[in-house]
Amino acid sequence: MVSGKRIIGGREAGEDEFPFVANIQYTHDRRPIQCVGTIVHNQVVIVPAFCVVHPDTHQPVDHRDLVVGYGSAERSKQRHARVVKIAVNHEFMPKEMTSDIALLQVESLDLTTSSVQRIPVYTGSIHAGQRLEVVGWGNDKPTGGEWTERLRTTSVVISDSDQCRRSRNYNGVEGRVLCTENKLNPGHDLCDGEFGASLIAKVDGQFQLFGTYSYHIDLSPEGYNQCAKDSSLAFYTHIYSYIGYIAATAGVSVDSFTARTNDRPDHISNSKAVNVWLIALRVVLALIPTIGIVVWAMMRFRHRQQAQNRQWQGNTYELAPRSAATSDSDTDGLHGPRAEVLDITL
Structure with a gap:
């Protein structure tokens, strides 16, 4: 079925019901682009990487173009809010839609009002049959159409079926992507323009973030040609599985993103303790190359001393030369492309 309700089978959100949801827009080749962001820190908004990279070059769009x-x-x-920087996960592959997550660094948001809040990342277990909510703006057609003016929400159900495994990214109910099946809750679905929609649930009376919408697949012969088909499955980036990446990229502690908002102040980035730890971490990271050189020199000196001792004892021998596969350049601990980091102000 096709409905004029955009998020299909749902309802309009209350004014301050989901104060952690943001609307992301920009224009590419004269075509408006929209997706959903989730506020997880007063300077960090989670978005799908797919939304903020050029479709041709796969490079991040100009942050100044984002609204x-x-x-x-x-x-x-x-x-x-003004976007200061975009950090796209360096493992993101647009064709396969793997690691579909990016972080927007925005100017500091005031999280002391009821209309703007961060949402903590859910750290608990997830199981098949679990009912969650998904929140976003969008339209009623897979392509084209008009976006809804007001935020909407509907319920979806976590699945761990063989159908979910039709997506090569899926590796279990608590893997890097979460799967929902429309047939488990007929008539409820996302639609176009809702990439990044927040997958949430109340835990002990407070909303927590489980995932962000990434992509659909449809198992029917005609494919994904309308919203809310029972043959469709939706896949979400499982945010907690990327919590290490998020914390490292933002340069703040994991607790900054997982702590309940009523357990500690929202302005975590203003904490002096976090400031001290971050400075210490940056100092340690800056010293790693120097420490490595010192350790290497000490080991070379030790090997020479051992060789001399062996020669003096009449047992001279040489160690086998290192192969090219294990050259010094391969032991620096840096693998893969350099990840973008944010400049969070403390």
Whole structure:
């Protein structure tokens, strides 16, 4: 079925019901692009990587082109935050939609009001049959159409079926992607324009973030040609499985993203303790090359001393030369492309 309700089978959100949801917009080749962001820190918004890279070059779009709307369930009433930097996960592969996560560093948001809050990342277990909510803006057609003015929400159900395994990214109910099946909750679905939609649930009375919407697949012969088909499955980036990446990229502690908002102040980045730890971490990271050189020199000196001792004892021999596969350049501990980091102000 096709419905004019955009998020299909759901309802309109209350004004301050989901104060952690942001609307991301920009224009590419004269075509408007929209996706959903989730506020997890007063300077960090999680978005799908797919939304903020050029479709041809797969490089991040210019951060100055992004418009981040927040503070209201209605898009026309939102305030706008300036984007300072975009950090796309270096493992993101657009064709396979792996590691579909990116972080936007925004100017510091005031999280002391009821209309703007961060949401903690859920750290617990997930099981098949679990009912969650998904929140976003979008339209009622797989392509084209008009975006809804007001934020909407609907319920979805976690699946761990063989159908979920039709996606090569899926590796279990608590893997890097989460799967929901439309047939488990007929008539409820996402639609176009809702990439990044927040997958959430209340835990002990407070919303927590499970995932962000990444992509659909449809198992019917005609494919994904309308929203809310029972043959469709939706896949979400499992945010907690990327918590190490998020914390390292932002340069703040994991607790900054997982702590409940009523357990500690929202302005975690202003904590002097975090400031001290971050400075210490940066100092240690800066010293790693120097420490490595010193350790290497000490080991070379020790090997020479051992060789001399062996020669003096009449037992001279040589160690086998290192192969090219294990050259010094391969032991620096740096593998893969350099990851982008944010400049969080403490």
